[in-house]
Amino acid sequence: TITLADSALTAGETTTVSFTFNEPVTGFDASDIVCTSGTLSAPTANTERTVWTATFTPTANVNVATNTIRVNLAGVSDDAGNAGTGSANSANYSVHTTRLTATITLADSALTAGETTTVTFRFNGPVNGLDTSDIVCTSGTLSAPTANAARTVWTATFTPTADANVPTNVIRVNLAGVTNEAGNAGTGSASSANYSVHTTRPTVSITLTDSALSAGESTTVTFTFNEPANNFDARDIVCPNGRLSALTENDERTVWTAT
Template sequence: TITLADSVLTAGESTTVTITFSEPITGLDPSDIVCPGGTLSPPTANTERTVWTATFTPTANVNAGTNTIRVNLAHVRDDAGNAGTDIASSTSYSVDTTRPTATVALADSTLTAGESTTVTITFSEPVNGFDASDIVCTSGTLSPPTTNTERTVWIATFTPTDNVNAGANTIRINLAGVTNAAGNAGTGSASSANYSVDTRPEDTTGPTATLTLADTQLTVGET
């Protein structure tokens, strides 16, 4: 029989797999074991060689709801030399090690005085825990983001700061602050493409000039 200590595995987790034989056996090695969705350490036996344990580590970025660990019994033998037959399987376990990612897009990337623009943040899967504290934007402010029903697309309005001239800006999302349905947090950050802000007041005054003379008392021979 094959049992997993944890049958719902998420990013960063591992679990103990216990393989219990009906009698002492020899010949069990990793080549006899199939474990989808992850890797298994070499199994080690108790003194009686009836209970073998190993550590199952899920593969990164996998989402598989139905998996079983299978042992090929034909490759193990009891002390009388009898080989097992058929396959032993564990009960089903799930693996979800995906982490949410995101893209950030501005409807307008060249912002001037009096303008604002829509910012669309699209996640790779539904997320929880996302709010304004996860967002850094330069040369302006962002309204609290609102989501669609699926919690994959979030919309906010970016309003530039007055009297600013900044050609290089990005909106960045801290992905560590959001989790998917399995509880896996994102890593790193997602950034928008560059946008510019120039909200200086428009100059509507024409040019003026002043004229000065170095000498205002001019006589013969002077300039």
């Protein structure tokens, strides 16, 4: 009779397999044994040679619900020299050693002021235990993730930090905090591709070279922005008691001047 100490094997586990014969046997070795979804160490016997044990190590990254260990009894003989006939099989055991993997995508990877985006966490199988404590995101905050019916796709809303200009960011999941249906925790982490956060709004300071204007005078007006500015023209400016020439900008588009 063939028994496994553990008949539901998950990632990182091994189990002891016992072969119990009705009398002392000789000639029993790995060549007499067929096992699926794993490997077996060389069997070792007790003093009476009636009980032999070996260690079963499941194959990594497989999900196989139906397996047996089989002994070819013709390769084994008792002390009288009688060989067995046929074979003996263990009861079924399962091997679920697939570890979690995840891909993380953002619907929008270039976030500006006032925007949010949906973040999708897609796993290679149903998962349990995913929450914000498993997720690290930079330059923003993430809502609690919610799962689809199959628990393979989870989504959350990312809200970028205000007044930030950060071109390099990732969202990372610590897979050790998440388990699949077999109870296997992931290892390592999964990261999104890079996204940028540019939520700083433009500000400007305005200076006049001469602030006390009399007949016949003009003056230079300087508009200094906190970052490069686009689409700045006379329609954006109100100046009473005078008129302003067309605006010209420096190479960086941070300083614009007019008369």
